[in-house]
Amino acid sequence: MGKLLNEQIVSTQMLCKDVFIMTIRSEYVASTAKPGQFVNIRCGGLDAMLRRPISICDVNKAQNTFDIVIQVKGSGTQKLCSMCQGAVDIMAPLGNSFMLDDKHKNICVVGGGIGTFPLLYLLKASQSTNKTALLGFRSGEAVVLEDKFRATANTVEIATDDGSYGKKAFVTELLEETIQSQKPDIIYTCGPAIMMRKVAAIAQKNGISCQVSMEQRMGCGIGACLVCACKTQKGDDWGFSHVCKDGPVYWSTEVCWD
Amino acid sequence: MSDNIDLSTNIAGVQFDNPVIMASGTYGFGKEYSEYVDLNQIGGISVKGLTLKERKGNKPPRIAETPAGILNSVGLQNPGVEVFIKEDLPFLKKYKTKIIANIAGNTIEEYCEMAEILGDSQVDAIEMNVSCPNVKAGCLAFGTSPKGIEEITSAVKKYCKQPLIVKLTPNVSDIKSIAMAAEGAGADCISLINTILGLAIDINKKKPILANNFGGLSGPAVKPIALRMVYEAAHSVKIPVIGMGGISSWEDAVEFILVGASAVMVGTANFVNPTIPIEIVNGIEKYLEHHGHTGLDEIIGKMDLND
Numbered sequence: 001m002g003k004l005l006n007e008q009i010v011s012t013q014m015l016c017k018d019v020f021i022m023t024i025r026s027e028y029v030a031s032t033a034k035p036g037q038f039v040n041i042r043c044g045g046l047d048a049m050l051r052r053p054i055s056i057c058d059v060n061k062a063q064n065t066f067d068i069v070i071q072v073k074g075s076g077t078q079k080l081c082s083m084c085q086g087a088v089d090i091m092a093p094l095g096n097s098f099m100l101d102d103k104h105k106n107i108c109v110v111g112g113g114i115g116t117f118p119l120l121y122l123l124k125a126s127q128s129t130n131k132t133a134l135l136g137f138r139s140g141e142a143v144v145l146e147d148k149f150r151a152t153a154n155t156v157e158i159a160t161d162d163g164s165y166g167k168k169a170f171v172t173e174l175l176e177e178t179i180q181s182q183k184p185d186i187i188y189t190c191g192p193a194i195m196m197r198k199v200a201a202i203a204q205k206n207g208i209s210c211q212v213s214m215e216q217r218m219g220c221g222i223g224a225c226l227v228c229a230c231k232t233q234k235g236d237d238w239g240f241s242h243v244c245k246d247g248p249v250y251w252s253t254e255v256c257w258d
Numbered sequence: 259m260s261d262n263i264d265l266s267t268n269i270a271g272v273q274f275d276n277p278v279i280m281a282s283g284t285y286g287f288g289k290e291y292s293e294y295v296d297l298n299q300i301g302g303i304s305v306k307g308l309t310l311k312e313r314k315g316n317k318p319p320r321i322a323e324t325p326a327g328i329l330n331s332v333g334l335q336n337p338g339v340e341v342f343i344k345e346d347l348p349f350l351k352k353y354k355t356k357i358i359a360n361i362a363g364n365t366i367e368e369y370c371e372m373a374e375i376l377g378d379s380q381v382d383a384i385e386m387n388v389s390c391p392n393v394k395a396g397c398l399a400f401g402t403s404p405k406g407i408e409e410i411t412s413a414v415k416k417y418c419k420q421p422l423i424v425k426l427t428p429n430v431s432d433i434k435s436i437a438m439a440a441e442g443a444g445a446d447c448i449s450l451i452n453t454i455l456g457l458a459i460d461i462n463k464k465k466p467i468l469a470n471n472f473g474g475l476s477g478p479a480v481k482p483i484a485l486r487m488v489y490e491a492a493h494s495v496k497i498p499v500i501g502m503g504g505i506s507s508w509e510d511a512v513e514f515i516l517v518g519a520s521a522v523m524v525g526t527a528n529f530v531n532p533t534i535p536i537e538i539v540n541g542i543e544k545y546l547e548h549h550g551h552t553g554l555d556e557i558i559g560k561m562d563l564n565d
């Protein structure tokens with residue numbers, strides 16, 4: 001259950017141009033958050049009045065802290081990243097979470113850009129014996145948290161659009177190669193919609209179950225305003241479910257990708 | 259709460275414990291916010307707009323943030339009035355907060371049918387939404403002329419067992435004549451304002467942000483317009499008026515009461531701060547105490563224009 005909390009910022013550090021990692025002390029979030037959930041943060045001011053949803057990237061239960069990684073996009077994330085100390089007003093943890101199953105010995109995460117961040121906590125929380133992380137970024141300068149991914153996954157492969165780091169490829173190409181050598185039991189993906197749609201198609205073609213973390217503009221973050229619609233299958237029909245409450249995580253086959 | 263101050267307000271025979279009501283469409287069916295706020299402390303909840311049959315709503319994106327406001331185009335997504343009564347109303351009735359059913363239709367007959375169905379339910383009042391800017395057929399069309407308002411209000415009133423609140427649109431040039439038409443046709447109360455039709459652009463894509471192109475503006479940006487309209491409406495009718503539009507603090511709520519609102523509705527501010535309704539209730543009470551008043555009635559409509 002999400003709570004309205006006023007929590008202390010421990011630190012905010014720049015990871016690369018326009019990307020910051022913020023550590024927040026919160027016993028409640030650290031002890032209850034599940035991979036895939038997000039926090040809805042009040043940035044403040046009349047140009048970023050609405051709260052901004054940001055995924056939980058990592059949790060440190062021993063220290064009672066959790067991390068979020070924020071990419072500056074507009075005024076809200078700009079304000080957020082300039083907060084280095086003091087308190088933040090958050091609603092957390094919100095949303096459902098990735099399904100982790102001990103039966104899955106071999107898991108693969110596929111992330112693109114800011115979508116890579118929530119996958120780190122997923123990898124840490126998973127008990128699987130073989131974990132593969134396939135991460136896609138625009139260029140080498142945008143690659144962040146590589147060491148943390150290497151510390152928790154057995155295999156980490158990085159693709160960049162311009163080839164300035166790792167392999168010059170789309171991350172979906174890495175996925176097709178990975179499936180050739182060792183078929184994962186489940187794929188988890190988060191990133192741009194076109195990327196996830198492709199990942200979902202690859203998973204379906206290969207008969208692998210797949211979970212996707214969807215993104216949508218939000219109002220309330222808790223299921224009351226109905227703005228964060230995502231078209232999903234409802235039996236033979238379809239309907240709009242709500243990313244903040246019914247998601248952000250869906251089975252790839254639930255989502256209507258049209 | 260102190261014992262000597264009476265925050266209750268009477269709207270067409272329905273006694274609200276306090277004048278702070280949650281605006282339709284911003285509070286779902288109450289359940290989501292019940293984890294954050296004690297619903298017993300809220301005067302009332304106007305539920306998400308209901309239609310006769312289920313509506314899926316508009317394509318996303320359905321929201322765009324603009325300076326001090328938001329544009330939405332939800333398109334009245336809801337499960338339909340019968341499902342609401344069966345599955346959502348029982349939860350709400352566990353609380354003492356008053357429940358207002360907000361209804362919207364494509365035809366006058368649909369509004370009448372919904373009012374009839376709700377007559378046998380436990381809702382405390384009906385709010386007729388003739389002002390939703392986000393659906394193509396009906397709805398707003400009834401709300402933009404005195405004749406349209408008159409026709410639909412008198413028809414629906416015949417089917418109402420509960421008091422009928424008519425929710426007005428700000429997308430008109432003369433709110434007074436619209437308010438008077440609603441009163442003349444038998445409305446028990448009017449509420450205003452619904453959202454103002456607006457447009458937000460993504461300059462990189464050279465396209466509107468909302469999939470539905472246009473949307474309804476709400477939030478602090480609309481408050482001065484809403485206040486002026488509530489003032490004008492309240493001064494042209496004798497029935498009670500519920501005021502809303504951009505209320506995000508107790509001071510805002512007091513402004514609406516001073517210009518003539520017997521109760522206020524809070525919408526967009528809930529998204530920013532879920533405890534805002536309680537802060538507004540407490541703030542109004544302190545204000546009354548500070549100014550030596552014992553009841554809300556002593557300040558309703560007590561703002562006079564300058565000479």
Ligand SMILES: Cc1cc2nc3c(=O)[nH]c(=O)nc-3n(C[C@H](O)[C@H](O)[C@H](O)COP(=O)(O)OP(=O)(O)OC[C@H]3O[C@@H](n4cnc5c(N)ncnc54)[C@H](O)[C@@H]3O)c2cc1C
Nearest residue numbers: 052053054055069070071073074075076077215216217323
């Ligand atoms: C479930 C979820 C998890 C997210 N996790 C992260 C994360 O871990 N790290 C991160 O950097 N970003 C994340 N985002 C995206 C982040 O919420 C947006 O980048 C941010 O809201 C932009 O706000 P702004 O004021 O800086 O930008 P502006 O462009 O000024 O924002 C204007 C409006 O558009 C909305 N908006 C703009 N872009 C997006 C977007 N991509 N998704 C949703 N709403 C958007 C804003 O919330 C705001 O209402 C996540 C989004 C969702 C829905």
Ligand SMILES: Cc1cc2nc3c(=O)[nH]c(=O)nc-3n(C[C@H](O)[C@H](O)[C@H](O)COP(=O)(O)O)c2cc1C
Nearest residue numbers: 281282283307330387451452476477503504525526
């Ligand atoms: C997301 C959203 C959905 C809304 N849905 C409805 C609705 O279903 N019926 C209705 O009468 N008004 C609806 N409204 C209008 C509000 O009830 C209210 O009139 C308006 O938002 C102005 O108040 P505010 O500035 O406090 O939000 C909606 C507003 C928002 C922001």
Ligand code: FES
Nearest residue numbers: 219220221226244
């Ligand atoms: S953001 Fe309000 S329902 Fe999802």
